[in-house]
Amino acid sequence: MVDGGILDHRQFIKALVTLCRERSSGTVFYNLSSGLSARIVMNRGEISWLAFGEHRGAEAIEEIRLIDSGRMSFNPSLKLTIGKQTLPTTPEILKLINTRSPERKGRSKGSSHKSINSKPINNQPPVDRVFNKNEVCEIVVRESIEFVGPIARIVCDEYMKSQPTQISLNSVHKLIDTMVLDIDDDAKGHLFKGRVNELLQLD
Secondary structure, three states: OEEEEEEEHHHHHHHHHHHHHOOOOEEEEEEOOOOOEEEEEEEOOEEEEEEEOOEEOHHHHHHHOOOOEEEEEEEOOOOOOOOOOOOOOHHHHHHHHHOOOHHHHOOOOOOOOOOOOOOOOOOOOOOOOEEEHHHHHHHHHHHHHHHHOOHHHHHHHHHHOOOOOEEEHHHHHHHHHHHHHOOOOHHHHHHHHHHHHHHOOOO
8 A cells, every 4th residue: 555645636636647657556545534535446547436435436526526635545456346337538537537616616725525416424413422443343344345345344444544543423324324335235235234233232
């Protein structure tokens, strides 16, 4: 894993272009302080898969271009995807991500990502109960790996990077809902969520 540090939008685009020119293969992570993460999968310099929060493919492009800054990392040993995406060409994707929309222009540098189309994953009110993030991650990965494969560990680790050792109930629900989005089958997603809720005694 190569950690590129905190990059603003311009630096992020420049780093992506460099990876494309070097015909790199692997997964780019662009993590926000809010806990959301963009994932961009590359195959020999071509972008083949994108995700941001609950958004996939072309929708993810629209969301990623609104990000002002985040921590970028690149893992050349990972090219994990869920489902095939129909995407524009890589040059077109880079151009779209680099387009400064009126919404992003009007926000101050370093502000957190917010899309008018985004909906909160979980609206539960905050409570005092806290959980050890490592214990939560192990349970979530163990219960989801049969549905999404090795990407379960990646999704969980990336989410937990920005979390303190003790995480809130709301953060646990957000992680669970994030993992559910990567499970293509609704019934399996419901089964996974029920198992984790029972093991962590969330109900």
